[in-house]
Amino acid sequence: xxxxxxxxxxxxxxxxxxxxxxxxxxxxxxxxxxxxxxxxxxxxxxxxxxxxxxxxxxxxxxxxxxxxxxxxxxxxxxxxxxxxxxxxxxxxxxxxxxxxxxxxxxxxx
Numbered sequence: 001x002x003x004x005x006x007x008x009x010x011x012x013x014x015x016x017x018x019x020x021x022x023x024x025x026x027x028x029x030x031x032x033x034x035x036x037x038x039x040x041x042x043x044x045x046x047x048x049x050x051x052x053x054x055x056x057x058x059x060x061x062x063x064x065x066x067x068x069x070x071x072x073x074x075x076x077x078x079x080x081x082x083x084x085x086x087x088x089x090x091x092x093x094x095x096x097x098x099x100x101x102x103x104x105x106x107x108x109x
Contacts, residue, residue: 055105089105
């Protein structure tokens with residue numbers, strides 16, 4: 001028997017409504033949602049989510065390095081946040097050359 005052998009985890013409680021990538025979101029013993037990889041404190045996704053929840057708006061240009069978000073995949077992070085149940089709105093903006101890009105925000109009601 002090896003010293004690093006792990007005990008199998010018991011059944012994990014799941015949230016009845018929120019889903020992540022098509023599967024129910026997992027819940028900690030205290031009832032809070034379990035943080036999975038990209039949602040850990042200080043991660044790019046958590047910084048973007050905090051900014052949006054505080055009434056901020058983001059475009060891809062706002063997130064390029066060396067910004068505080070430091071990502072070139074804003075659309076992918078937005079999709080993951082939507083999969084977790086956040087209602088993120090998209091607004092298409094035209095620039096001077098006529099091309100369009102997206103601005104993401106969360107409506108505070």
